[in-house]
Amino acid sequence: MKNLVALIALVVVTTLLAMGQQTVKEPLIFNSEAHIDSAGNATFVISGKLNAMQWQWWNYSYGAGNASNLKRNIEKSLSSLYLFDFKYEPNEMDRSFRLTYKAKGVVRYLGKDNWLAELGLRETQPIKITENSFTATLSQNMGYNVLQTNMRVTLPADVTGMEFDKDEFNYVTIQYKRPTERVTTVGDAGMKTAGYSLLGAALLSMAGVVLLRKQSHS
Amino acid sequence: MERTVKQYQIKYKGGTKANQMETFDFTLPELRIGRDPQSEIRFDPERELVVSRQHARIVRQPDGRITIEDNRSRNGLYVNGRRITGSTELSPGDEVQLGNNGPTFIFDLDPRPVPVAMPTQVIDIPSPTGVFDAQQVMDYVPAGRQRAKTIGWFAIPVVFLLAAAAVLWMGFTRETAVSKMVGDGELDIQIFPLQAMMPAAYKVYANPMALDGRFYFCKVVVDNKGSGELQDVKVDYSVPGYIDWTTADEIRYILPGGASVVAIYPQFPQRVVEKTTQSSERMQIRITYMNSGKLEKYEKTYPFQMLSRNDYMYTNIPVNEIRGQQDMEDNNDLAPVFITPQDPIVKYYTQQVQEKVLGGATAGVSQNPQEVVRFMMGVYEATRRTGMVYSGTSGAQQEIGDIVSTQQKVRLPREVITGNTGLCIEMAFLYASVFASEGLDPVIFFVPGHAYPGVRVNGQYLAIEATAVGGAGLGYIATADQAFETGMKQLNEFMQKAQQGAPGYSLIDVKQLINSGVHPMELTDDNFMRIKVDQLAQRMALGGPLVFQQQQTQQQL
Numbered sequence: 195m196k197n198l199v200a201l202i203a204l205v206v207v208t209t210l211l212a213m214g215q216q217t218v219k220e221p222l223i224f225n226s227e228a229h230i231d232s233a234g235n236a237t238f239v240i241s242g243k244l245n246a247m248q249w250q251w252w253n254y255s256y257g258a259g260n261a262s263n264l265k266r267n268i269e270k271s272l273s274s275l276y277l278f279d280f281k282y283e284p285n286e287m288d289r290s291f292r293l294t295y296k297a298k299g300v301v302r303y304l305g306k307d308n309w310l311a312e313l314g315l316r317e318t319q320p321i322k323i324t325e326n327s328f329t330a331t332l333s334q335n336m337g338y339n340v341l342q343t344n345m346r347v348t349l350p351a352d353v354t355g356m357e358f359d360k361d362e363f364n365y366v367t368i369q370y371k372r373p374t375e376r377v378t379t380v381g382d383a384g385m386k387t388a389g390y391s392l393l394g395a396a397l398l399s400m401a402g403v404v405l406l407r408k409q410s411h412s
Numbered sequence: 413m414e415r416t417v418k419q420y421q422i423k424y425k426g427g428t429k430a431n432q433m434e435t436f437d438f439t440l441p442e443l444r445i446g447r448d449p450q451s452e453i454r455f456d457p458e459r460e461l462v463v464s465r466q467h468a469r470i471v472r473q474p475d476g477r478i479t480i481e482d483n484r485s486r487n488g489l490y491v492n493g494r495r496i497t498g499s500t501e502l503s504p505g506d507e508v509q510l511g512n513n514g515p516t517f518i519f520d521l522d523p524r525p526v527p528v529a530m531p532t533q534v535i536d537i538p539s540p541t542g543v544f545d546a547q548q549v550m551d552y553v554p555a556g557r558q559r560a561k562t563i564g565w566f567a568i569p570v571v572f573l574l575a576a577a578a579v580l581w582m583g584f585t586r587e588t589a590v591s592k593m594v595g596d597g598e599l600d601i602q603i604f605p606l607q608a609m610m611p612a613a614y615k616v617y618a619n620p621m622a623l624d625g626r627f628y629f630c631k632v633v634v635d636n637k638g639s640g641e642l643q644d645v646k647v648d649y650s651v652p653g654y655i656d657w658t659t660a661d662e663i664r665y666i667l668p669g670g671a672s673v674v675a676i677y678p679q680f681p682q683r684v685v686e687k688t689t690q691s692s693e694r695m696q697i698r699i700t701y702m703n704s705g706k707l708e709k710y711e712k713t714y715p716f717q718m719l720s721r722n723d724y725m726y727t728n729i730p731v732n733e734i735r736g737q738q739d740m741e742d743n744n745d746l747a748p749v750f751i752t753p754q755d756p757i758v759k760y761y762t763q764q765v766q767e768k769v770l771g772g773a774t775a776g777v778s779q780n781p782q783e784v785v786r787f788m789m790g791v792y793e794a795t796r797r798t799g800m801v802y803s804g805t806s807g808a809q810q811e812i813g814d815i816v817s818t819q820q821k822v823r824l825p826r827e828v829i830t831g832n833t834g835l836c837i838e839m840a841f842l843y844a845s846v847f848a849s850e851g852l853d854p855v856i857f858f859v860p861g862h863a864y865p866g867v868r869v870n871g872q873y874l875a876i877e878a879t880a881v882g883g884a885g886l887g888y889i890a891t892a893d894q895a896f897e898t899g900m901k902q903l904n905e906f907m908q909k910a911q912q913g914a915p916g917y918s919l920i921d922v923k924q925l926i927n928s929g930v931h932p933m934e935l936t937d938d939n940f941m942r943i944k945v946d947q948l949a950q951r952m953a954l955g956g957p958l959v960f961q962q963q964q965t966q967q968q969l
Binding site: 233234235247250251254260262263266270271273274275276298299301302303304305314316363364374392394395396397398399401402403404405406 | 568569570571572573575576577579580602620621623624625626628631633635663664665666667668669670671672673675729733739742911912914915
């Protein structure tokens, strides 16, 4: 009996090992688009079209059956951002979906027209496409499936000098220049300009009046 | 009619020469004023002390004008009541005073020249003759020059006033360098704190790199909903009794409409893993920022539950939001914090298993599946020989909505060893600790209501049913072969279910998670526990080295 059991065990092991060699699966391929606005916030659009097996797994794990889990997972994976306005639109007939959400805190303004964006990208090499857009390919292990995400990021149209770097945690950072909007306004935020101009005008006016008075006396 | 100035007239009004008059020939180019004996207009050196020795002088200019200059006198020079510095033009009839309350005289010319502005006057204009024979009236005050002088006098104050207007206009219409910087910023803050923390996971909470920063302790979202920028926004936090005020992040600017997100990863001291009871703690958050040049501050305190070191929360998702098995297992990735291969007691126990059960063999250096299976079965055999008891599934989540069991007391592997009993999850943690201690890649398989250990070798999985010992397990005490067989059957089912995406079927790859920053707690050596392990080792040795049927089977094959 013991021999039989051991034999069964060995067969199971061998079978699983053999199965493992055959289970090279087709990766899930998602397309992601991120549009960053002038205030430094972003809108993400993710879409994917899956095969039958992938669709079944997706729906069990994240999709229509448990979209809130998908939301939580995305929120956790982008911990440096604040995500909101999630919308998930599955298309059962086509085995596809479209997910959108918005993000705050994507970009920081560094002053002097310099901006720094961080999208939670790691282990990828962004490729600049235009002056204000780039692509990146991400690969991620999702349990029993490999997810490949082809991402395209579009920055505001007036961006120049886009450069990629990495921060201390190895996340990709995107630094660029963008002129902030110029508006005719009442001085600056602290009204310092207006204050100084009032002071200057008062002094000049006083000098003018004194000279006038002197003139009238003479 | 010709009117030629012949002499200067000085009519004293005050001082020692009051009511006297002196005349000086107009050919003199200047008249010196002072107490100096050389002065033409001389004052008493003993009594007119307010007058300087060389107080001033009256000068006939080449263009015919008469000017008076102050020679930097101590008490000043006044013309028509106004103090003058430097030089000023002097006209007939002007009153000159030397020092405040000093002597006074009226300056005059004899005869006085006729102003050209008087139209009824008819005068002869002789040709210019030379140096200063310009006694002609027209030479004295030329008409064009007078007009220009008048215009100049008016132009200066007008220029000043125009400049004032220009400065005012520029100041109020300057284009700013940053958009929408009109007015004040308006801070809007959202804080998402953790409701409860597992001390065992303190290294994960502290590490922004761990699992891509997923297990932050608190997230602060700072929005600027105003129309001006916010500057120097600083987010500080503290946990009284554990962490002093610490700066989480500093943000130079937040523009109108913009936002910044700060995830807080607090560095709790190692002593939190000594906590054996729960307690209520609080986190303080302080945000300071500059708004329109003013320093403003926001403070908030949040309570949270600090669990004991043995508490394992299956999920951090609020109970009323849990809707699936995956939600129940949201913290599965934190499980490795209870897997302690570096624990001296676990290492000692592993050493005893190898020595007493496996006859000194080791599986740690090999990636041969058969050797790995042998080691797995050896660990099981050790628990069987020492009479380890499976305590049942109490505490493990049983079903969705099982609120009580979202949190469970988990004995650490060293406590399972010395207590010789454990739940399925606890025994799985023990096996994983021993496997990792030997350099294997342990995994733990989660199925609804149960968990069991395994090893990943050469990209494949092996599993063993650790609870097939005494107690509420399979209903009988299985042999090592039977435990392995049961484990592999369960693994087969697991793979099918997991690939279908069946809820509740998940695994954790301990090595992968440790590499992702999920580091176990640090534990110190304990002599009492070592003695207990020694006692267990004596029982392990009773059966002698384990004979593996697989080896025999292979030989038969």
